[in-house]
Amino acid sequence: MGKSRLTTLDALxxxxxxxxxxxxxxxxYIDLGEPLKAKKAILNATNDIRQVSMLGKLGLPETEQWISTFSWMYTAFQTKLSCTIESGVRKVDDLAVAxxxxxxxxxxxxxxxxxxxYEASIEVRATSTDWLIDITIQGPLIEKQQLPKVEKGFHVEETILKNLWKLTISGN
Structure with a gap:
């Protein structure tokens, strides 16, 4: 289960x-004589690190930290991160988003x-003028309640289907 915030020691x-x-x-894989699988594991690991590193371009450090530590805070999810981010000035209260x-x-x-x-897919997209975070959870959620209202200059949308829940947060 998640904590409210990780210490530096926890993150390390x-x-x-x-x-x-x-x-x-x-x-x-090397010991099993599977060099192609070893190479694929290396490429997957470096891509995962590249995706987390790209979050820095978002310009929202609190939100970046929340996304970067998601899989450590919420261990029930197998998590995949995907980022396409252009640098820009974000007109949003970063702490409010996180x-x-x-x-x-x-x-x-x-x-x-x-x-x-459960599987969690987190996709972060940003242009120089706007940004969007899509979080898709695959798996059953028991009696999902309505999302809380937003008062801090960003938009929230929710999609609920059988065994799929999607949260989209966006702004300028």
């Missing part, structure tokens, strides 16, 4: 753990079925 510990897991996977996301996902955690493997 999670980061080391993830890095060592990736190295172990590559080593396993706080909204944290609040929504503290509620979402309570709706998860512990026996199900």
């Amino acid at each position: 510990k999670f980061s080391r753990h993830d890095f060592l897991n990736e190295l172990q996977l590559v080593l396993m 706080s909204y996301l944290a609040y929504v996902f503290s509620d979402i955690q309570e709706l998860l079925d512990a026996s199900f493997e």
Whole structure:
């Protein structure tokens, strides 16, 4: 289950753990005589790191931190991040966006079925004039409540289908 915020020590510990897991996977493929799978694991790991690194262009450090640590804070989700971001000045209260996301996902955690493997896809897109964060959760959510109202200069949309929930946050 998630915490409200990670300490620097927590983040370093999670980061080391993830890095060592990736190295172990590559080593396993090498030991099994599967160099193409080892190469693919390396390319996947470097792409994942590149996506997180690209978040810095968003210009919303609190939101960047929330997205970057999502998989550590909300361990029930297998997470995939995708970013297409142009630098720009964002006209939004960054802390309000990050706080909204944290609040929504503290509620979402309570709706998860512990026996199900959930997938979370986070897509961040930004041009020089606007930005958008799409978070798609695949898996059953029990009695999903309505989203809280937004008062801080960004827009929120929600899509609910059977075993799929999508949150879109956007702004200028």
